Amino acid sequence: MKRDTLRYRLLEAQLELARRQERAVVLLLTGHAATHKGQLVNALNRWLENRHTEVHALAPSSEEQSRPYWWRYWRRVPERGRIGIFIHGWHGDALFARAERRLAAGAFEDRLSQIRQFEAELAAEGVVLLKLWMEIGRHAQRDRLQALAADPATAWQVGPVEWQRHVQHAAIQSLGRRLREATEAPHAPWQRLALREPDAQLPRVAEGLLAAIGEPRPAPPPPAEVAPLAAVPRLHQAAPREVEPLAKPRYRERLAAAQARLAINAREAARRRLPVVIVFEGLDAAGKGGSIHRLTAALDARQYRVHRIAAPSDEEALRPWAWRFWRRLPADGRLAIFDRSWYGRVLVERVEGLASEAAWRRAYGEIRHFEERLLAHGGVLIKLFLAISRDEQLRRFEDRAATPHKRHKLTAEDWRNREHWDDYHQAIDAMFAATHRPGAEWTLVAGDDKRRARLAVLEVVNERLEARLAAAD
């Protein structure tokens, strides 16, 4: 294709991308030092409409360092309609961390697996990925570094890091091979570029980008399934049993004791800078709000935040579905309480048909990955499911309808969800089976007896925090 034609076609394709807002594009460049990466990006940027483009070359901020590693990239996933260009990005992080022995061999392989998962998740949500590996021979690299260093206009481009990467040329070459081999995929292909002047490389990159924007990509394979753990909860286990009612004075006493214990545990978690995530899911009117209130009553308001998850905002709707949960992950030492959560993907979105079957099926794996990232960062994850019987739910709905100050809690949606009781039942048990994982266990709380349910919630949170605090000693 003629250079001008190519340039014009690429721009047209980008404007169409921006107009349609159906897909985002992520272009990542990594590889050897002194391969003109910066200049190539600049040359490409001169061909693109910069109003729809963003370029990221990262030095992680303190906000990024105090959250799971992948947060820094999730927050930069471009909106649909936009092109995000990453210099080095997650591939460079893995490559250089391993070359400099900051990652052990096993941890490097784990990271490669996370990269595969991240890229598959983006691709499945309409993000088009293209990855460039910038190649240069050892001798040519040395000559080029020397030439750059000798010219006062370019000497600033050559520092100790560049020389170190030159010394490690062989290691980077072989790690790069492993990196590409482990993360090559039809939905996230690598393209290798040998050192040439950026202007000469540009057409190849532009062609790759044009093809990536224009042509449909194969769907990534869904996340691997995992065998359920032995003792997965099942919803029917929450069936109400005949137990003696808990008298109010006794309830208050036990509540106060549990809250006092929680206050100490939460403070200790903050002192040790553990991030804590507590997820509340449950049937409508099962008492999530009341339980959350009993929980937060014991906490320091500076430490926690309650996230009520409803419909996504328009900024959220323009990104992969998990983006809005990533953005709410707490910093180290903070506690985030989710009143409904990412599990909406496999509950309401499944039952109401808001997500396709393929989308909610792959969400089980995506959720496992999301939670694994939090756990790997040292986070504590506590997942609670509040269940009530069908009869008790009806009683509570009727009570809400009859009581003026409770009426706002009851919506048409609640009645509609009730119609789908069996569908929800099925979705909930499937969710338990797929996402009850080590460190991310579900606790099923029988909610017909409100007092006992609230105490049970506090008990679980206390136990989980204490177990974690004891283990961290």
Next chain:
Amino acid sequence: MKRDTLRYRLLEAQLELARRQERAVVLLLTGHAATHKGQLVNALNRWLENRHTEVHALAPSSEEQSRPYWWRYWRRVPERGRIGIFIHGWHGDALFARAERRLAAGAFEDRLSQIRQFEAELAAEGVVLLKLWMEIGRHAQRDRLQALAADPATAWQVGPVEWQRHVQHAAIQSLGRRLREATEAPHAPWQRLALREPDAQLPRVAEGLLAAIGEPRPAPPPPAEVAPLAAVPRLHQAAPREVEPLAKPRYRERLAAAQARLAINAREAARRRLPVVIVFEGLDAAGKGGSIHRLTAALDARQYRVHRIAAPSDEEALRPWAWRFWRRLPADGRLAIFDRSWYGRVLVERVEGLASEAAWRRAYGEIRHFEERLLAHGGVLIKLFLAISRDEQLRRFEDRAATPHKRHKLTAEDWRNREHWDDYHQAIDAMFAATHRPGAEWTLVAGDDKRRARLAVLEVVNERLEARLAAAD
């Protein structure tokens, strides 16, 4: 009011606030150490619905430190419908910075003036403010600190900072008086609370909050007017003059030279960690896009970002109007280019009646404050207005309509804006008069001759950067 009635009314008012999404509430607590601030917030939080509340006790992150001071608070302005509680916040910052001599006396007064402006801007946009000053005598404070330090359960609350604030009790008392006196306003009143147990203070705070949520507040006074500078641009000055056309080879040569100069200037600005903001405003089809492209062609893609300002997202629409510009301010060393900007408030929003007259009139002052914050942080601000004649605009519209690959640039809105030519003319001149300020000067660029206009834009940016870089030496 009975305690339970009060609690219930407050909750009702909060739920109504959340339902209507017409206003946000900001509650700030500051004052002496050992006054139960944390416990009071916790007690209040137990009365509120935490799903609509957020509490902020700040230690600025690296992202915050590398932007103008107020960025950290603007980003935390709650959405309409929500309550944001700030412990110390901007008042505590001013108070303790002055007590510890990190702010000189004059700088403290400047900060007070900024606080007045910030609070007036929030109030004018529907944020209800309430400020609590927590009072304690010097002896009582000492006793209380000693008691807290002696109890292992509370000893963690007392550190060197608290003792230092005890030593500075008299200074804090007198600075607090000045702070309250300087920032007291009907739209942002102070309430003083003497030390009592949080449970005893709670009803007063709840009553204050209830009144603040429920009753209409007086509108804050508009920002002070300023006398226009002597040499304010006027739109008619951009009338086309008969000049010799600039031949293409000569244009290319001059363009390349200006871009090379810009590349050096921008790199030096990055090296010195200066944040740079370049604003492009102009008549439709005046050539903003083309000028931006000639500018970015000279820049390192890692350094800059182009922000195209269109309609606010729903997250933005729930905050004061300036929020969406604050969130786009560049970090130190970065360059942000605005393709249209906050000036839409006094241009399109004024002419199209999207903002009330009171709103666009006060925007002149709000814009001056916004830009002053950037300048005070050491930023460089370059504002360009691209003008074309009415005949030239018509020619360009017709050309766009006739050329397939330019057609997307022409919308019905462009034709409608053209109908309002005189209204825009008036709005533009009023904008120049009110916002052409020292360090924030407008440059009017005559755009009928595209080549000369692009060179003029580059020339202005180069000159302004060079002046700033020379001054910073």
